[in-house]
Amino acid sequence: MIIINSRKELQKFALEQKKQGKVIGFVPTMGFLHDGHLSLIDIARAKADIVIVSIFVNPTQFAPTEDLDQYPRDFDRDANLCADRKVDVIFAPTPEEMYPDDASTWVTETELSKPLCGASRPTFFRGVTTVVAKLFLLTQPDFAVFGLKDAQQLFVIKRMVRDLDFPIEIIPGALVRDSDGLALSSRNRYLSDDERSRALSIHKSLLEARELIEKQGLSAIGSALENAKNIMASAGGNVDYVSALDIDTMKPPTPHTSQLLVAAACFFGTTRLIDNELIDL
Amino acid sequence: MIIINSRKELQKFALEQKKQGKVIGFVPTMGFLHDGHLSLIDIARAKADIVIVSIFVNPTQFAPTEDLDQYPRDFDRDANLCADRKVDVIFAPTPEEMYPDDASTWVTETELSKPLCGASRPTFFRGVTTVVAKLFLLTQPDFAVFGLKDAQQLFVIKRMVRDLDFPIEIIPGALVRDSDGLALSSRNRYLSDDERSRALSIHKSLLEARELIEKQGLSAIGSALENAKNIMASAGGNVDYVSALDIDTMKPPTPHTSQLLVAAACFFGTTRLIDNELIDL
Numbered sequence: 001m002i003i004i005n006s007r008k009e010l011q012k013f014a015l016e017q018k019k020q021g022k023v024i025g026f027v028p029t030m031g032f033l034h035d036g037h038l039s040l041i042d043i044a045r046a047k048a049d050i051v052i053v054s055i056f057v058n059p060t061q062f063a064p065t066e067d068l069d070q071y072p073r074d075f076d077r078d079a080n081l082c083a084d085r086k087v088d089v090i091f092a093p094t095p096e097e098m099y100p101d102d103a104s105t106w107v108t109e110t111e112l113s114k115p116l117c118g119a120s121r122p123t124f125f126r127g128v129t130t131v132v133a134k135l136f137l138l139t140q141p142d143f144a145v146f147g148l149k150d151a152q153q154l155f156v157i158k159r160m161v162r163d164l165d166f167p168i169e170i171i172p173g174a175l176v177r178d179s180d181g182l183a184l185s186s187r188n189r190y191l192s193d194d195e196r197s198r199a200l201s202i203h204k205s206l207l208e209a210r211e212l213i214e215k216q217g218l219s220a221i222g223s224a225l226e227n228a229k230n231i232m233a234s235a236g237g238n239v240d241y242v243s244a245l246d247i248d249t250m251k252p253p254t255p256h257t258s259q260l261l262v263a264a265a266c267f268f269g270t271t272r273l274i275d276n277e278l279i280d281l
Numbered sequence: 282m283i284i285i286n287s288r289k290e291l292q293k294f295a296l297e298q299k300k301q302g303k304v305i306g307f308v309p310t311m312g313f314l315h316d317g318h319l320s321l322i323d324i325a326r327a328k329a330d331i332v333i334v335s336i337f338v339n340p341t342q343f344a345p346t347e348d349l350d351q352y353p354r355d356f357d358r359d360a361n362l363c364a365d366r367k368v369d370v371i372f373a374p375t376p377e378e379m380y381p382d383d384a385s386t387w388v389t390e391t392e393l394s395k396p397l398c399g400a401s402r403p404t405f406f407r408g409v410t411t412v413v414a415k416l417f418l419l420t421q422p423d424f425a426v427f428g429l430k431d432a433q434q435l436f437v438i439k440r441m442v443r444d445l446d447f448p449i450e451i452i453p454g455a456l457v458r459d460s461d462g463l464a465l466s467s468r469n470r471y472l473s474d475d476e477r478s479r480a481l482s483i484h485k486s487l488l489e490a491r492e493l494i495e496k497q498g499l500s501a502i503g504s505a506l507e508n509a510k511n512i513m514a515s516a517g518g519n520v521d522y523v524s525a526l527d528i529d530t531m532k533p534p535t536p537h538t539s540q541l542l543v544a545a546a547c548f549f550g551t552t553r554l555i556d557n558e559l560i561d562l
Contacts, residue, residue, distance in 0.1 A: 105444035
């Protein structure tokens with residue numbers, strides 16, 4: 001496994017591999033890897049000649065009030081985990097390496113990124129689409145793997161790839177949960193034991209919403225979301241949003257909706273957690 | 282020479298050529314080719330194994346009030362000119378082929394695109410950067426050639442390429458003039474004989490500005506621009522802007538400025554023409 005810090009060096013390596021006909025699989029991460037990330041790496045490893053994992057806590061997707069400085073980092077641990085999983089290249093740039101002082105170009109997606117996390121974090125998706133576009137151009141992957149934990153992010157990235165004609169397949173990786181049902185997230189380490197046990201209400205509330213909607217159809221969405229909200233609030237959560245949207249439009253479902261995203265964001269203490277269920281209609 | 286209308290087909294062709302180690306040179310155009318375009322194609326031909334020319338009147342860079350429908354088109358003539366210049370591929374998509382109905386992704390450059398044409402045409406550069414990003418991803422060029430007639434566009438594209446890490450060299454092509462000094466433009470065909478002879482004042486005014494600034498230095502910029510404006514106005518031009526900016530910042534020059542763009546946009550009748558001089562400091 002090699003570790004590359006330089007954009008130019010990574011791109012040179014990637015273009016060379018492409019010329020040799022190698023299939024490149026890419027897994028972008030912010031590091032502090034957990035089993036969710038590792039499952040994405042396994043998907044890439046099974047399909048690619050060369051697996052590139054990026055580890056970069058991207059400042060442009062954090063608002064000034066958010067947890068950029070506190071975000072957990074442990075590069076040596078991450079590198080060992082990547083080596084165990086037979087990753088070929090870790091790309092780990094500094095913010096200064098990624099962004100010139102006078103950087104002034106953004107990639108923005110204006111529709112799918114509007115509701116949910118886009119409404120709560122107005123500059124988040126702009127940061128994500130821009131850094132992912134850069135990472136795609138640097139790693140030149142045939143495919144990239146994104147986790148369904150960040151479902152809206154996955155749909156926004158797929159839209160960007162379609163709209164800008166990136167020659168890249170976007171492969172979803174299943175959401176991975178801890179044994180108690182909590183969706184894995186690097187941010188879970190912020191939680192006290194008490195917060196963590198109360199945070200289980202997110203998954204519980206979304207499972208109940210799924211059950212109600214699967215049984216009673218789209219007309220039950222209103223009461224299902226209300227019930228979910230109450231479950232989280234009763235557990236002491238400060239609900240940011242809980243919503244059910246068509247995955248293709250990120251708007252309320254219609255009779256044409258094929259898949260419904262039921263997603264929630266909820267604070268326990270100062271930690272904002274997200275989770276979701278996907279329902280085939 | 283082959284003519285391709287499909288995005289997928291073009292990208293497949295381009296990726297195949299890259300795998301074979303071929304150098305791809307790309308010249309994006311809106312068609313109705315003149316000697317300015319042909320000089321860009323010659324630059325590409327001299328350096329590339331495969332020369333791709335796109336011919337696409339891009340709707341997203343026109344405002345609703347502008348000349349999208351009137352913009353001159355003559356594909357057969359363009360195709361003959363390209364064949365004469367040994368172009369390998371013309372990419373000529375329809376707007377429907379380029380943009381899905383629900384396209385929602387933009388590439389924007391927020392600094393260099395602000396003044397000059399960006400101030401007069403607020404959605405112009407967003408349209409340009411987005412379509413050029415798409416064309417780059419479809420044609421996978423090693424280099425692309427842009428004319429210095431659209432100097433601000435060239436600097437904006439170079440910034441986009443740097444910021445997003447496109448592995449593409451941007452090569453400038455010199456501005457080409459008609460024998461009377463008028464900068465070549467597909468829009469010149471809108472001009473009546475009278476408008477055309479009066480439009481020569483644009484080049485004249487910028488040459489005088491260049492002379493003044495080269496003789497007297499940056500302190501002469503104010504009077505040089507005032508004089509240029511008067512020359513165009515006296516010829517019956519409706520001056521949109523005339524300005525002198527640092528090419529690296531698109532802001533007023535400082536003692537660190539290495540090259541100055543003196544640029545004008547001026548209407549004669551309903552036709553908006555642009556021209557510029559570049560001054561080494």
